Amino acid sequence: MGWIYLILAGCFEVVGVTGMNKVIKNKNVQAYMILFTGFIFSFGFLSLAMRTLPLGLSYAVWTGIGTVGGTIVGMLYYGDSKDWRRILFIAMIVIAVMGLKLTSS
Incomplete structure (x- = not known):
């Protein structure tokens, strides 16, 4: 349930x-x-998620989702740049968050 709260x-x-x-x-x-x-x-x-998930993991995933989500909203609705390098770095954040999920117990 912690991961659902974190998402x-x-x-x-x-x-x-x-x-x-x-x-x-x-x-x-x-x-x-x-x-x-x-x-x-x-x-x-976030506080509910941290009851079952470690602090560092929770904070990293929470900020990762916020960063990626905010950037995508900016690109789709507010005219932010859609440069391929920007999309590449967003993908790297997503991969890092998935790596944290895969390596957590």
């Missing part, structure tokens, strides 16, 4: 970061609600 935590991290971008652009109540809801759920699920 949810990473997904809500992406929601929080997206909310951050919306706050910078709009500064309305909806943008702040997305920001706070995303981060509250993200930290909540």
Whole structure:
């Protein structure tokens, strides 16, 4: 169950970061609600995941999901660069997270 919580935590991290971008652009109540809801759920699920998974593993996977997710959202919805090198490094992060999963007990 810890891995499910960790994946949810990473997904809500992406929601929080997206909310951050919306706050910078709009500064309305909806943008702040997305920001706070995303981060509250993200930290909540991260704390649940850390009950059964080690700290270092949890933090690395959580930030990896947030980094990859935030970058992909930026590329798809906010016009961020889609350079092949950027995609290569995203793939490297995904491979590193998969390696952590495969080597954890």
